[in-house]
Amino acid sequence: MEHGSYKDQSASTFSLAEDHTLANALRFTLNQDPRVSVCGYSIPHPSEARVNIRVQTTGDPAKEVLKDSCQDLMMICQHVRSTFDQAVADFKNNNGSESE
Amino acid sequence: MPKVPLWDLPELPQNQLPLHLQLQKTRVSCNNDAPTNTENVTYSGAYAALGIDNSLRLDEFRNNFKVKVIKLNEEDMEFDLIGIDASIANAFRRILISELPTMAIEKVLVANSSSVVQDEVLAHRLGLIPIKVDPRLFDYMSENDVPNEKNSIVFKLHVKCERKSGERLTVYSHDLEWLPSGSEYVLPTENSSESKPKTYTSFTSSQVSLPEFENNPITVTPGIIISKLAPGQEIELEAHAVKGVGKTHAKWSPVATAWYRMLPEVVLLQDIEDDDAQKLVNKCPVNVFDIEDMGKGVKRATVARPRACTLCRECIREPGWEEKVALRRVKDHFIFTIESTGALPPEVLFTEAVKILEDKCESVITELS
Numbered sequence: 001m002e003h004g005s006y007k008d009q010s011a012s013t014f015s016l017a018e019d020h021t022l023a024n025a026l027r028f029t030l031n032q033d034p035r036v037s038v039c040g041y042s043i044p045h046p047s048e049a050r051v052n053i054r055v056q057t058t059g060d061p062a063k064e065v066l067k068d069s070c071q072d073l074m075m076i077c078q079h080v081r082s083t084f085d086q087a088v089a090d091f092k093n094n095n096g097s098e099s100e
Numbered sequence: 101m102p103k104v105p106l107w108d109l110p111e112l113p114q115n116q117l118p119l120h121l122q123l124q125k126t127r128v129s130c131n132n133d134a135p136t137n138t139e140n141v142t143y144s145g146a147y148a149a150l151g152i153d154n155s156l157r158l159d160e161f162r163n164n165f166k167v168k169v170i171k172l173n174e175e176d177m178e179f180d181l182i183g184i185d186a187s188i189a190n191a192f193r194r195i196l197i198s199e200l201p202t203m204a205i206e207k208v209l210v211a212n213s214s215s216v217v218q219d220e221v222l223a224h225r226l227g228l229i230p231i232k233v234d235p236r237l238f239d240y241m242s243e244n245d246v247p248n249e250k251n252s253i254v255f256k257l258h259v260k261c262e263r264k265s266g267e268r269l270t271v272y273s274h275d276l277e278w279l280p281s282g283s284e285y286v287l288p289t290e291n292s293s294e295s296k297p298k299t300y301t302s303f304t305s306s307q308v309s310l311p312e313f314e315n316n317p318i319t320v321t322p323g324i325i326i327s328k329l330a331p332g333q334e335i336e337l338e339a340h341a342v343k344g345v346g347k348t349h350a351k352w353s354p355v356a357t358a359w360y361r362m363l364p365e366v367v368l369l370q371d372i373e374d375d376d377a378q379k380l381v382n383k384c385p386v387n388v389f390d391i392e393d394m395g396k397g398v399k400r401a402t403v404a405r406p407r408a409c410t411l412c413r414e415c416i417r418e419p420g421w422e423e424k425v426a427l428r429r430v431k432d433h434f435i436f437t438i439e440s441t442g443a444l445p446p447e448v449l450f451t452e453a454v455k456i457l458e459d460k461c462e463s464v465i466t467e468l469s
Binding site: 002014016018020021022024025026027028031032033034036063066067070071072073074075076077078079080081083084085086087088090091092095 | 140142143144145153154155158161162165166167168169172179181184185187188190191194195199447450451454455457458460461462464465467468469
């Protein structure tokens with residue numbers, strides 16, 4: 001859910017049903033985007049799984065910037081996964097041939 | 101860094117930070133009293149005044165990111181993630197512990213228990229036993245669902261300590277038998293005119309008929325003590341296992357634990373020779389330092405195994421040593437260790453955790469669109 005102004009789309013707060021796992025990683029990728037001027041997250045109450053992510057940009061609509069950051073995070077994850085699989089396969093090949 | 105007048109500072113290529121800023125950005129300085137520079141400089145415009153772009157370039161990330169596997173066997177693995185930020189490494193660790201699904205015993209139907217262990221304590225212990233089955237083959241069971249072969253696993257435990265034996269019998273986890281055809285206990289119903297009585301589960305086909313389980317019966321980790329029986333005592337029960345995640349209860353966590361630490365870096369700021377070198381080598385409890393013979397009887401200390409450093413700070417505890425030895429941690433090099441409980445091998449666990457983070461991002465994108 002997005003809380004922001006209809007007139008000025010560049011700053012808004014997104015209230016998501018998430019926790020530190022996703023919110024901290026999203027905050028990192030948001031910070032790295034050059035269009036973002038301020039970003040941060042807070043957890044209103046620890047008993048409720050809700051996180052408020054605040055995004056303020058230099059003009060672009062905040063929703064688009066957040067979506068792009070999610071895409072960036074997905075690409076990071078995919079790259080991590082492929083590199084990891086490659087490294088595990090290499091390790092198994094090297095150790096398989098050594099033990100023979 | 102020694103103090104140098106502004107006009108004597110060395111010329112650097114355009115896109116590089118000055119050395120002291122690079123040190124602040126990439127290393128945590130572990131001093132005698134407390135670590136400093138622990139925060140990550142993630143803001144894209146942090147060095148805008150210097151004209152240096154700090155933003156994330158995916159190509160740069162792809163070029164710099166490396167994974168090195170150090171140890172890998174069926175139970176645990178140790179690997180290095182180089183070039184990634186702490187927030188993402190922590191996200192993987194949190195998902196590994198709490199959001200990867202596993203199968204664990206949830207409902208226990210006790211037919212007869214004359215042991216000293218109370219029923220609820222027995223059920224709690226049974227829930228914590230790891231079940232060696234791939235949880236991806238099963239579905240979640242919600243409140244309205246009927247237990248069937250796609251969402252539950254049934255185990256039976258029937259042990260009796262004979263009076264004649266005279267000594268106590270230990271009930272182990274490998275005494276649990278897998279029942280591929282479902283529950284054997286009949287539901288109490290009014291009319292018994294039906295040919296096939298209804299049991300507590302409704303398996304339409306036996307689980308053994310599935311290709312994954314044909315020659316591969318579902319087992320639990322053997323050797324775990326469940327209870328002890330004295331002569332004449334008996335336990336007869338059925339345990340139903342369902343799929344869940346560690347967030348709900350720790351019994352559904354697929355890892356014994358998963359943790360990471362940052363790569364330690366030990367730097368000798370001055371040349372340490374002879375007696376001092378010997379003292380340094382003796383001080384370190386994990387043998388990080390070594391003596392190098394320089395010839396002519398001069399001995400010098402070198403850093404041989406910085407990875408083994410546990411940051412006990414013994415080498416900088418005494419006054420005067422802090423100028424000679426610098427203890428640091430590399431902020432983007434994580435040494436990950438994953439210990440699996442047996443359901444899935446650790447490399448599969450990590451791959452699943454990354455997939456789950458991707459799915460979370462996707463659900464946020466769909467929610468926003």
